[in-house]
Amino acid sequence: MENRTDKNSYTILFAIAMVLVVGAVLAYAAESLKPTIDENKRIEKQQNILYAMGVNENDASSANFVSTNKVAAEFAKYITKQLVIEGDKVTENDQAYLIDVKKEQAGVKDGKVRKLPLFIGEKDGKTFYIAPIMGKGLWDAIWAYVALDENMVVQGAYFDHKGETPGLGANIKQRFFMDDFIGEHLLDESADFKGITVAKGNADPKNNDKMDNEVDAIAGSTITGDGVSAMIKSDLKLYLPYFKNLKNN
Amino acid sequence: MGLLSKKDSKLILDPLADNNPITIQVLGICSALAITAELKASIVMSISVLFVLGIGNVVISLMRNIIPSKIRIIVQLVVVAALVIIVDLVLKAFAYELSKTLSVFVGLIITNCIIMGRFEAFALANGPWRSFLDGIGNAAGYGLILIIVGFFRELLGSGTLLGFPVLGNPIPGELSGLYALGYENNGFMLLSPMALIVVGIIIWIQRTRNTALIEDH
Numbered sequence: 001m002e003n004r005t006d007k008n009s010y011t012i013l014f015a016i017a018m019v020l021v022v023g024a025v026l027a028y029a030a031e032s033l034k035p036t037i038d039e040n041k042r043i044e045k046q047q048n049i050l051y052a053m054g055v056n057e058n059d060a061s062s063a064n065f066v067s068t069n070k071v072a073a074e075f076a077k078y079i080t081k082q083l084v085i086e087g088d089k090v091t092e093n094d095q096a097y098l099i100d101v102k103k104e105q106a107g108v109k110d111g112k113v114r115k116l117p118l119f120i121g122e123k124d125g126k127t128f129y130i131a132p133i134m135g136k137g138l139w140d141a142i143w144a145y146v147a148l149d150e151n152m153v154v155q156g157a158y159f160d161h162k163g164e165t166p167g168l169g170a171n172i173k174q175r176f177f178m179d180d181f182i183g184e185h186l187l188d189e190s191a192d193f194k195g196i197t198v199a200k201g202n203a204d205p206k207n208n209d210k211m212d213n214e215v216d217a218i219a220g221s222t223i224t225g226d227g228v229s230a231m232i233k234s235d236l237k238l239y240l241p242y243f244k245n246l247k248n249n
Numbered sequence: 250m251g252l253l254s255k256k257d258s259k260l261i262l263d264p265l266a267d268n269n270p271i272t273i274q275v276l277g278i279c280s281a282l283a284i285t286a287e288l289k290a291s292i293v294m295s296i297s298v299l300f301v302l303g304i305g306n307v308v309i310s311l312m313r314n315i316i317p318s319k320i321r322i323i324v325q326l327v328v329v330a331a332l333v334i335i336v337d338l339v340l341k342a343f344a345y346e347l348s349k350t351l352s353v354f355v356g357l358i359i360t361n362c363i364i365m366g367r368f369e370a371f372a373l374a375n376g377p378w379r380s381f382l383d384g385i386g387n388a389a390g391y392g393l394i395l396i397i398v399g400f401f402r403e404l405l406g407s408g409t410l411l412g413f414p415v416l417g418n419p420i421p422g423e424l425s426g427l428y429a430l431g432y433e434n435n436g437f438m439l440l441s442p443m444a445l446i447v448v449g450i451i452i453w454i455q456r457t458r459n460t461a462l463i464e465d466h
Contacts, residue, residue: 011317018324022331029335036342044345 043068045097046075051158052145053078053121053128063158063175081120085242087113101134101143101235116238121147128155131239135231138223139163142172146236152186152243154196159228169224180207180215186236188213193240195233198225253382260382264390271394272452273462276362281395282444284354288411291399293347295392297340297355299385301332302364306384309372316373325368326359333358363391398447406438 004010047065050056055078057064066074082096096117104114121128127150134143140162147156159172171177181196188194189211199214200222207216217225253261270276284290308328309316316324337355340348348355358364367387372380403409408416408428417426419434437443456462 005315005317006319011319014315014317015320015323018327022327026331026334029338033338033342037338037345040341040345 042098043071046071048145048158048160049097049119049121049130049132050074050078052130052147052156053123054147054156055121055123058175063173063178078121078123079119080122083118083120085116085118085239088241090242097132099132101132102141105134114238116242118239118242126155129239129243131236133231133235135227135235137161137164137172137227138169138221139165142224142227142231144228144231146181146232148186148236148239148243150243150246152193152236152240154181154184154186157181161224164224165221168218169221171218171221172224172228177215177218183210184215185211185213186232193237195229195236197229200225257379257382260379261386261389264383264386265393266390266455267459267462269390269394269455270363270366270387271391271448272455274363274366276366277391278445278448280354280357280361281391281398281448282441283357284351285395285399285444286402286406286439287350288396288399288403289347290350291395292392293340293344293351294354295388295395297336297351298358298361298363298391299388300336301329301358302367302384302388303381304384305329305332305364306367306372306380307377309368310375310377310380313373321373322365322369325365328368329359329364363387394448394451397451398444401447402438402444405435406443408434 005014047068050071051063051065055066055074057066065071081092082094084091084093084096084099097119099115099117101117104112104116108114117132119130121130128147129150130145130147132143132145134141136142142159142161142164144157144159146154149155157178159178161170161172164170164172184196186193186195194213197214198217200217202212202214202216204212204214205216264270267273271278271281280294284294305328309325312324333356336358337348340351340355367384371383375383400410403411404415408414408419414426416432417428418424419428
């Protein structure tokens with residue numbers, strides 16, 4: 001009895017049985033919870049989009065989404081159109097917000113035409129064009145929803161990240177950083193695309209100069225900030241033809 | 250404690266004070282530093298560890314006579330990992346916002362030395378009921394410290410508790426409460442090093458009150 005559990009054959013059989021049992025339990029748990037988790041992610045996307053166009057429950061200093069039980073109704077109320085831009089083709093698709101930006105970015109490498117989702121929202125007689133963008137921070141993915149007007153002036157932005165350093169890079173989702181983008185221009189004086197740079201020492205920490213294509217960086221998060229600048233430059237630029245078209249029509 | 254014998258209640262009460270996993274055994278420090286900037290995260294982390302350690306101890310204890318001794322650490326690791334994945338999935342499904350705050354730290358419960366320590370030191374040698382009590386006791390001792398640290402860090406660092414402002418309104422121009430008197434939040438409290446200092450103060454107080462706890466060097 002003493003040595004029964006020491007035999008190699010027993011050890012191997014035990015390991016196999018254990019893996020099968022644990023694997024089955026985990027697979028069952030993952031499958032049965034998957035719909036709820038996916039639903040949470042879907043709701044979060046709607047909340048992010050609404051947040052960018054200013055539909056949120058912000059108090060003085062913190063960022064708060066519309067509550068999860070109201071989000072579906074608010075989304076239907078404020079988001080009037082969802083577009084998918086594929087090259088020159090613009091189609092309407094009310095599932096556009098489910099497009100996986102990361103997958104579309106990766107698809108470009110295989111020569112696919114990237115599907116660019118764009119959400120059009122109406123609030124208080126104003127039209128917002130909300131674009132999802134995605135890039136790399138220091139540790140992992142960072143992404144944002146940026147609300148623009150027809151001149152590509154930022155009206156609101158929501159930033160989020162997967163694993164930036166708490167207290168440093170993670171602060172891109174704080175109001176003091178996100179709110180700095182409001183009013184910033186993406187185009188320069190001659191209407192060419194310039195982007196917005198997260199700049200150190202731009203001599204405008206209070207962000208009074210909205211024409212400088214710069215916002216003040218967060219101390220100690222240079223690489224996350226560079227990631228923000230880069231994703232704005234690369235991803236929002238793709239929407240430029242759409243906005244040019246908008247002006248010409 | 251009519252429900253439990255004296256010996257059993259000792260299993261729960263000891264880790265709360267004189268044999269606390271954090272302040273006496275100095276285990277699980279990593280997560281105590283990482284997630285205690287907010288009280289809410291501390292509480293959820295404590296509940297998650299309570300669940301993992303309570304159930305894990307029982308599972309290991311039930312299997313203690315059939316676990317091959319050569320791979321016992323691997324078996325323990327698989328049990329913890331499975332339980333942690335379940336906790337992670339449940340949080341993602343029913344407390345999504347919170348699961349984002351805790352992010353990697355839930356996964357890191359796997360590496361929390363308290364859990365493997367209790368499996369190895371207690372559950373492998375004791376029956377399921379006593380192992381369950383031991384697991385609950387140690388997780389509670391861990392949670393207690395986490396909550397104390399989280400309480401002070403959130404209060405002094407952000408001026409809030411569970412997200413509610415308790416010291417007044419710190420917004421310039423609308424100052425109220427303590428802030429109107431010139432009080433300011435200490436942003437340093439939100440960084441990990443201050444958690445270490447708070448834990449250090451708890452250790453200091455505890456050993457001053459009970460000098461038997463002081464190690465000889």
